[in-house]
Amino acid sequence: MRSLAYSALLLVLFTCWTLNSHAAAPFARLADGKIQGLRTAHNTEAFLGIPYAEPPVGYLRWKAPRSPAPWIGTLNATKLPVACPQKGNFFANVPPEKFGTPVGNEDCLYLNVWKPFAAKKRPVVLWIHGGSNFKGTSADPLYDGAWLASSSDVVFVSANYRLGMLGALAHEALNKGSKWDSSGNYVTLDLVAVLKWIHANIESFGGDPDNITIMGQSAGCMNVWGLLQTPLTKDLFHRAVCSAGVPNAYPRWVAETRSEDFIENLVVNAGLVKEKSQAEAYLLAKGTKWIRQFLYSRTTEELVQAQEYIVPFQHFKDDAVFPHGVEGILFGNFHRVPLILGLTTDEATYLLGGALIKPTDKELWSLIQNPPADLKEEDLIKDNKVTLYHSSTAAGSLAMQMTMEEIFWAVKAYNPQTYRYSFEWKETPSPWKEVFGAVHGMDAMFYLGNFETEKPSFARFAWTEQNRQSREALRDSMAPYFKSFFWDGNPNTQLPAQAPVWDGRMVFK
Template identity: 55%
Template sequence: MRLTSLMVSVILSLVFLTAHGLENPQVKVQDGWVEGLQLKNTEAFLGIPYAAPPVGNLRWKAPRAVKSWSGVLKAQELAIACPQKGNFFSRVPASEFDKPVGKEDCLYLNVWKPRKVQEKLPVVVWIHGGSNLKGTASDPIYDGAYLSEKSKIVFVSMNYRLGMLGAMASPLINSGDKLDQSGNYVTLDLIQVLSWVKDNIQAFGGDSNNVTIMGQSAGCMNVWGLLQTPLSKNLFHKAICSSGLPNSYPRKIAECRADDFLKNLIVNAGLANNNDDAQDFIKSKSEKYLREFLYSRSTEEIIKAQDFTIPIQHIHDGTVFPHGLEGAALGDFQQVPLIMGLTRDEGTYMVGSSFLKPTQQELWQWIQKTPKGLEIDDLLSVHPLKFKAMTKSSSLALENTLFKLYLGAKVYTPTYRYTFAWDETPYPWNEVFGAVHGLDVAFFLGNFDTHNENFLRFAWSDENKKSREELRDKMISHFTSFFWTDDPQWKGSIKFE
């Protein structure tokens, strides 16, 4: 048989890859075979489905099992974000900010593991932040390769439902199933991930009896959600919670939010002129009509109608969350070893973002490449002293609240606390942002990304390279100890600076 030049090239390529151990790895999980990517020091399996797509009649339902597949599933691309408005954390270009992005078929997870792996490695399950309204596991800052290789752990990240698709308590969607009608789809998605980890992670060399859940900002709030719900019992064994607090809302408040959301949908659909008219419209229609109206709305309509600043989550429903915050205060939570942390200057983003002068698009471009001659006054719409007074007070308020939470938690379980205070970012960012909300994530995950657009790209310079790499190594060494032994090797509180 005569070989074409293309066939010869393919054969030689396969021989080379096999000889050098660079062929793409394949792993068998419960639902079928997956093929990942061979990276320099790790293997990555990206975009593995952990639940059936929550679309159609599965919108506003607890996650359902994945349908098994035949053949080999290519797990080589990070999944698109769950529905949200384009923003700093949705991995879209600035031209798409404030526009509907993402899709409802978004329940996918990612796994990174060391290439040369022994069995029973600790597992870290990372939960991204974003106020439970935005964000995605595909953000470059959340890449799991560095921490997986450095700490010798299996790293898992995921997308989960956001906004009104992730938390919706309404009589209109009651189906008789307690989980479906709980409204707590964020927490149920995350429990589904942890169940997937329990059933499958050993195929990647992970130890299902040594799982750490870890999140920042809203991800930290969701860590607390997993600590508070009894449905997560025995699915994880320790927790790291950065820059977030536990929260809980009465069912009635969540139903009021759902009612406002329905009114927005009705007005946006041109069926009413304002919310008062929308209320009259609701009274004139049957539950069947309103239910069908809700389920017939497009993803874009859903995103546009959820125009709320504060998300309602962790709804006290009696099943997913049998108790409100009083439960956590009285020790009714998963009492596992716990690390709490925050940055010294949390308020410069959380409060200070309201006083920034540039548009979101301008600020994003400046973050990616600082303009020559950029000054503090170019960034702030108020006097710098006023800005510092407002942001410092909010930073101290969060620090004091977290400290009280730390004192309360350590009554029940081994608890550790850190403050992240590194502030060697280039001028003028150091004067405006300081140790900004989220900056610690780049250090304990290990990603100082200067190649891809991301919200921390402004922070890295040649001048601070040595300092940040030394602090990254220090943080990761402590966290690695916690992953492996439950003890981060510091007593009480520590400051990273």
């Protein structure tokens, strides 16, 4: 009897534990199948690594994204997705020993969703990560969506998209199939697919498909401009936030020229010619069919190694995605939705100053994670280059501010619901404050709310106990403006008493 009673008690306890475990794991039913997520910080739930397109591998490499295949059973959506192919770097979420070597996987078209616990219809925010369109991943710890989902009471979505020459190859050898497949604008087509996925599935997370904000920083902002410029996104989103990026849509010949250069690099790296000067004639003799087969035969690592570019050409005029070039902005050829444009005051300390930084990438990463107490400005800037560093980065930052001012007024002429901010918080510890100031990307860390101190990140140097109160106060004062914008398309509708009105411009410091 005692044994039976003990067994019965164990059975009851096991049943209760099972029920509690089941209750702790959130589920959602999507158009393609059921998924299981996990509980996350700030009273949110997360669903990570959800496929929004078929893997762009095999014959789908350099093709427009296809809808994902439905699955049977329950998909485990509890792990962030692997990065798209790139060379290891600060933004790839890889250890420093992999810097400079190919990382990531072509099977990378996945997205993540964070939502508050309580059931309620909420606005949706789509976050588009930066990284010059050659780097980055939605899995970066600074892009965790829990804080913003909670503070702004929204459903937060982040997504991977194809990078580098896998995301933008324009060549006659690939002009087979639909005009979308031949476009070469795969970055934008991937993000259009994300928006379509949101419209088809976001109500399962309590999201409102009639209130979607697209939001990005740096290259993510450039991609926001791409979505503003392409007619493919008409009625797919309703507001936009764009930090530290400019509109861009190049003539197709620019993309074709880079694509030819890229293929020549591949030919040289494969040992088919001895020098790059021989590659053009070699490819001309081989013809487009051979080039197509050659491109599809290259490994992911070979493709990544062959791209040595800094300026991204991920948006270019064609007959499918971008009917207008960048000049279209001047003539109002963009979606006129409520728009926030922003910059930090020291954008160029990262964007232009990198050539004058003394440590290697691996060394700088180590200093960022664990700054020594005696670190000095001259430890970070090359010998005898301190004056040049400060003068050149100050001039570059000013030029970016002036460029943004021109864009702001050009857009505002067509769209009165355009707002601008300047981010000026500079309370990081010395010597980072003197070297980087309000560095490129710092604003995004505040409105996303992630002052990550446990996991390695490119912003680890910035957060100390001494500036905790200041940074949290600024983050909390910024939040109502962004929440108001997400909900109502106006940053002034849900402000606390005494908060200044954001009337066209705002300074955050």
